[in-house]
Amino acid sequence: MDTVLVDPGEEIINLNGGLWSSTINSDNSKLYRWDYQAFTLDIINLDELVLERKVPFDKEGPNGVGSNVDWMSLPDDNQILLANFQGMGIFDLNGIKLSHHKLEKDKFEGDSLLEGEIFQRKSFPVAGGSVIYGLLVNPRMSPKVSLSKVDFEAKTIKKIKLPGEEELPDYVVNGNTENISTIITSEKTVQKFGDKLVLSSTGYTDLYILDLKNDSVYHVDYSPKLSAKAKKGGYPSEVNTVERLKEIIQVIHGEINFQPLIWDEKNKRFYRFSFETSPMENTDWPLFQPAVLKPLSRLFLSILDEDFNLLGESDLTVLGSVPNYAFAKDGKIWIFENIDDELGFVRMEIKY
Structure with missing residues (x-):
């Protein structure tokens, strides 16, 4: 393991929000990160470990992004989707808007767009950005997500079984308490690796692989030896107090939690972290605090081949915290680290 820092030059890389809204280009040479406060796109050269430039964007007008950016992805290395x-x-990489897409009920053919249904972060454009793959969800009404293909040019929606x-x-x-109404369920993530989309969940090892070449989807799973392959379940379906809701969340987070996959192009394998948390003694923590911010109990790393077969596992609890915002580059796992308000990465080489 070693640690590296990014040189911002005369600029400032504002780490408020970490790498929450960020993406990496196809050869992992550049990191694109949204600065919520400056309303700029930070383009970071990962080969040279320098901030190349900050691209300003408009909130309003013909090139307007809107009031905020929740996620981003790359149609290609010369364009970026801000959503x-x-x-x-x-947009192009100078802040000029090339096209705009919006989901509107009753304006699409094929599968129905339900009331309030929107793309969950994050989604992936293909075909020059006119076709978007992602998870459609109504976050206020239902935990159900639908892996979907939306063609904004043909005005069609296909929900993939x-x-x-x-x-x-x-x-x-x-959770229906005197102050809030919420739904607690596993978190689903879609990732793009070459011509494949991978749908994963925090609650189990199972993966769904969508082959973009023919729109076919198949299911794979694996059984770790160091941890459970899924949460135990059996939680109450209805909770009426905040105190009880926090108790249930502690139990859910205390059981195994699976992170999204990390693709190592050099070694042609996937990495996947999973972890368990320890109960928090006080009860004043935020209700929606992510599991990765809870005290760590156990941390595991699984290695899978390019066909998603389990190759090996390791207990990495000694690291002390859950790797967050991680990716692979040059055969190593890069883990985001805020080092005295400077953008840094811990780089971990896996000997297998």
């Missing part, structure tokens, strides 16, 4: 829950725009989805060990806890 929020109201819509998404394709996931084989065996009903049999997965998922969970839903409805």
Whole structure:
């Protein structure tokens, strides 16, 4: 392991929000990160470890992004998709808007767009940005997500059936208290690796692989030896007090939690961290605090081949915290680290 810092030159890389809204280009040479306060796109050269430039964007007008950016992805290395829950725009790397997409009920053919249904972060453009793959969800009404293909040019929606989805060990806890109404369920993530999209969950090892060449989808899973392959489940479906809701969240987070996959192009394998947390003694922590911020109990690393077969595992609890915002470059895992308000990365080489 070693640690490296990014040189910002005469600029400042504002680490408020970490790498929450960021993406990496196809050869992992550049990191694109949204600065919420300056309303700029930071372009960071990962080969040279320097901030190349900050691209200013407009909130309003013909090149307007909107009031905020919730996620981003790359149609190619010369364009970027900047999105929020109201819509998404394709921009060049000088801040010029090339196209704009918005989901509107009754304006698409094919599968129905349900009331309030929007793209969950994050989504992936193909075909020059006119076709978007991602998870459609109504965050206020239902935990159900639909892996979907939306063609904004043809105005069609295709919701992709996931084989065996009903049999997965998922969970839903409805919290209806005097002050809040919320739904607690596993977090789903879609990632793009070459011509494949991978759907994963925090609650189990199972993966769904969508082959973009023919729109076919298949299901794979694996069984770790060092940890459970899924959460135990059996949680109450209804909770009526904040105190009880926090107790249930502690139990859920205390069981195994799976991180998204990390693709190592050099070694042609996937890495996947998973972890368990320890209960927090006080009860004044935020209700929606992510599991990765809870005290770490156990941390594991699984290694999979390019066909998603389990190759090996290791207990990495000694690291002391859950790697967050991690990616692979040059055969190493790069883990974001805020080092005295400077953008840094811990680089971990895996000997297998």
